[in-house]
Amino acid sequence: MPEFSLWIAIVTIVVVMGGILTICAYLIYVERKIAAWVQDRIGPNRVGPFGLLQPLADGLKFLLKEDIIPDHVDKLLYLVAPAIAIITALLAFAVVPFGPTNIPAGEPPYEFVIAPGVDIGIVFVFAVTSLTVYAIILGGWSSNNKYSLLGALRSSAQLISYEIPMGMSILGVILLTGSLNLETIIEQQVRHGIWGWNIWYQPLAFLLFLTSVLAECNRLPFDLPEAEQELIGGYHTEYSALKFGMFFLGEYTHVITTSFLLATLFFGGWDFPGVTSVGGLLGIILKLIVFLLKMSSFIVFYMLIRWTLPRFRFDQLMGLAWKVMIPLALLNLVCVMVVKEWDWHPLWLLPVSLLLFVVTAVVAGWWPRPPKRVLTVTRGHERMETAVS
Amino acid sequence: MPIAAGDVTWVEEPQIGVLGRLYLPAIITGLQTTVRHMFMPKVTVEFPEQQPILPPNYRGVHRLNRDEQGRVKCVACYMCSTACPAHCIDIVAAPSPWPDREKYPELFVIDELRCIYCGMCEEACPVDAIELTSLYDLTGLSREEMMFDKEKLLSVFDETVKAGTDPIRTKRGRLSVASEPLTANS
Numbered sequence: 238m239p240e241f242s243l244w245i246a247i248v249t250i251v252v253v254m255g256g257i258l259t260i261c262a263y264l265i266y267v268e269r270k271i272a273a274w275v276q277d278r279i280g281p282n283r284v285g286p287f288g289l290l291q292p293l294a295d296g297l298k299f300l301l302k303e304d305i306i307p308d309h310v311d312k313l314l315y316l317v318a319p320a321i322a323i324i325t326a327l328l329a330f331a332v333v334p335f336g337p338t339n340i341p342a343g344e345p346p347y348e349f350v351i352a353p354g355v356d357i358g359i360v361f362v363f364a365v366t367s368l369t370v371y372a373i374i375l376g377g378w379s380s381n382n383k384y385s386l387l388g389a390l391r392s393s394a395q396l397i398s399y400e401i402p403m404g405m406s407i408l409g410v411i412l413l414t415g416s417l418n419l420e421t422i423i424e425q426q427v428r429h430g431i432w433g434w435n436i437w438y439q440p441l442a443f444l445l446f447l448t449s450v451l452a453e454c455n456r457l458p459f460d461l462p463e464a465e466q467e468l469i470g471g472y473h474t475e476y477s478a479l480k481f482g483m484f485f486l487g488e489y490t491h492v493i494t495t496s497f498l499l500a501t502l503f504f505g506g507w508d509f510p511g512v513t514s515v516g517g518l519l520g521i522i523l524k525l526i527v528f529l530l531k532m533s534s535f536i537v538f539y540m541l542i543r544w545t546l547p548r549f550r551f552d553q554l555m556g557l558a559w560k561v562m563i564p565l566a567l568l569n570l571v572c573v574m575v576v577k578e579w580d581w582h583p584l585w586l587l588p589v590s591l592l593l594f595v596v597t598a599v600v601a602g603w604w605p606r607p608p609k610r611v612l613t614v615t616r617g618h619e620r621m622e623t624a625v626s
Numbered sequence: 627m628p629i630a631a632g633d634v635t636w637v638e639e640p641q642i643g644v645l646g647r648l649y650l651p652a653i654i655t656g657l658q659t660t661v662r663h664m665f666m667p668k669v670t671v672e673f674p675e676q677q678p679i680l681p682p683n684y685r686g687v688h689r690l691n692r693d694e695q696g697r698v699k700c701v702a703c704y705m706c707s708t709a710c711p712a713h714c715i716d717i718v719a720a721p722s723p724w725p726d727r728e729k730y731p732e733l734f735v736i737d738e739l740r741c742i743y744c745g746m747c748e749e750a751c752p753v754d755a756i757e758l759t760s761l762y763d764l765t766g767l768s769r770e771e772m773m774f775d776k777e778k779l780l781s782v783f784d785e786t787v788k789a790g791t792d793p794i795r796t797k798r799g800r801l802s803v804a805s806e807p808l809t810a811n812s
Contacts, residue, residue: 274664279672444650545656598647 249351253335254327261489262292268540275544302478307381310475314379319480322372322487329365330490332358333497335532337507337524338420349525350420358419359411362498363404366453366491370396376484377472389472391461391551395452398558399459403449405566406442409573410435410502413583419498423506427513434505438583441569441590443503445562450495452558455488456539458546459554492539493532500531561597568593685743685758688736688774689782697724698780700755702731706747714740715747734776738764759786 266281266288273280281288306315336349348354355361370393377389411417413435414425426433436443452459473484500506507513507524515523549557572589575581645651671678691699702719718733747756759782766772774782 271664274668275660277663277666277668278670279668282672541657541660542653545660546653595644595648598644601647602642602644 245347246351253330253351257327257330257490257493258486260493261486262296264489264492264536265295265485266292267536271537271540272544275541296482299479299482304478304480307475309381311379311381314375315475316480318372318376318379319476319483319487320372321375322369323483323490325365325368325372326487326490326494329362330494330497331355332361332419333494334419334423334501334506334528335497335525336528337521338423348420353420354418356416356418358422359407359417359502362494363400366494367397367400369453369487369491372484372487373472376476380472380475382475385472385474388474392455392472395455395459395461395551395554395558398555399449399452399562402445402558402562402566403453405563405570406445406449407502408566408570409439409442409586412570412573412577413438419501423501423508426505427508430513431505431508431510434503434508436503438586439503439569439573439590440587441565441594443499444594445566445569446502447499448557448562450499451539451542452554454491454495454539456492457543458549461548461551461554492536496532496535496539497528499535500528504531506531561601565593565597680760680762684760684762685745685748687738687759687761687764687782688741688747688756688779689759689786690734690776690779691755691757691783692780698730698755698776699753700731700734700751701727701753702729702734703752705750705752706756709746709750710741711744711746712740712742714738731776734779736774736779738766738772738774739769761786 269291270280270288281291284290284294306312331352332350332355334348334350338348338350338353373392373396374389377385377387377392380386410422414422416422416425422435426435451457473481476484507528509524509527512520512523512527514520569590572586572593576583576586693699701722702717704717704719707713707715707717714737716733716735716737717731719729720732722728722730724730743758745758748758761782764772
């Protein structure tokens with residue numbers, strides 16, 4: 238258990254919270270720019286050079302906008318919901334490492350984690366992010382609006398369904414490492430350099446975790462709860478100004494946290510061949526940069542995926558979680574248990590995972606389902622009616 | 627009326643195949659398209675630094691044309707005002723001071739705010755007097771300011787001809803029938 242210093246903890250908290258909120262604001266800018274480039278247009282480029290002051294304008298807008306509380310809402314729940322959203326999102330970041338965590342004893346005792354040495358790291362993150370469901374349900378319920386309620390119910394069903402594959406897919410990584418502590422997981426991967434990264438041993442778990450985390454963050458292709466085309470605004474229809482901003486900040490904080498988690502669990506955190514052996518202050522800075530680069534590439538990937546895949550329908554969404562991802566996560570766990578029991582080399586897991594993935598696709602083809610037929614009535618060459626049976 | 631069996635076609639849903647059910651190959655193809663679009667040239671026209679390229683028959687602000695002697699071509703025949711669907715053209719005719727015409731417009735006011743910029747007046751005019759230019763960024767500080775009278779419309783002509791953006795459009799290079807000077811035979 239590393240020694241705990243109050244001042245260092247407070248300073249870290251202030252710096253990290255400030256950093257996260259600023260990064261959230263700029264993530265909105267990055268999202269708009271990437272969205273624009275993908276759509277063959279230029280993003281915001283009027284406010285400041287290349288639009289870099291756009292988040293400032295957005296922040297000021299959220300702060301100064303008129304804060305409307307509709308008449309028939311449940312006041313307490315209405316005000317509490319966005320608070321819960323942002324509190325749980327920021328709290329989950331307490332155990333996530335964002336820089337080098339193995340600084341040897343001679344150096345200044347600084348860990349790039351807000352709460353170093355928490356042995357239940359992963360479980361803490363999952364537990365706290367599960368509380369976000371409260372924010373959404375309370376927001377939808379208190380809004381006194383049919384569409385908000387529907388959005389909230391859909392969202393809560395989606396979130397709790399995807400928490401299960403999220404937790405289960407990680408179990409393989411945890412078994413391989415032998416600890417829930419996020420710093421230990423990084424250390425264990427660092428021991429073998431780039432070939433120690435968990436992505437080589439658990440590619441299927443990576444895929445499952447990536448999908449679950451996209452669903453947890455309510456991002457496309459799983460953003461049915463906030464789909465503007467379907468539910469007006471979903472659970473945040475009735476919110477204006479800063480409360481709406483808090484929901485958004487909460488969502489982007491989840492994106493940041495889960496990007497860090499993906500980098501930590503599967504890609505060795507701050508590890509990179511050539512950078513790990515560099516010591517001293519330069520080493521710390523390089524490792525920090527490596528970690529941040531990995532995190533940002535995941536964030537850019539999230540944003541690109543948003544503009545690539547169509548939205549899942551609600552029944553397809555639930556079917557994917559319960560019928561595909563949970564069995565796959567279970568089978569993945571069984572494979573890891575077998576490898577650990579008989580002490581085989583973990584690299585066996587790579588072909589086994591890929592085989593599992595392909596077998597799932599094959600089995601899905603043979604799954605009993607009546608073929609969809611489309612009835613087309615033609616008179617001459619005119620199509621008169623079409624019905625799906 | 628019952629549907630005859632011969633008119634019905636059953637179409638089976640095409641099978642997705644193992645590669646399709648893996649989803650990943652399709653997602654990767656999709657991502658390639660997405661990333662390719664990120665590096666393609668952008669279609670945005672950054673107004674006001676860049677002006678859009680307008681088609682040659684763009685319908686913008688009206689103008690009253692002048693003939694070679696600098697007189698207004700309009701003969702106050704009221705065809706444009708009759709054709710206008712929005713009733714925005716106001717003409718008061720008067721005997722013309724020139725010997726080769728009967729009438730000329732003493733007052734010619736177009737309410738640019740009522741106008742729907744359909745171009746019917748341009749099509750209706752027999753003497754090619756009224757035309758729609760390619761000026762689109764029209765602003766004014768009051769409703770009265772936007773009712774363009776004859777002088778304003780003629781000034782639009784002077785400006786657009788000088789700027790070279792909207793050349794004079796007469797048919798076959800001649801003035802049309804009603805603008806020709808009266809001869810002894812007609």
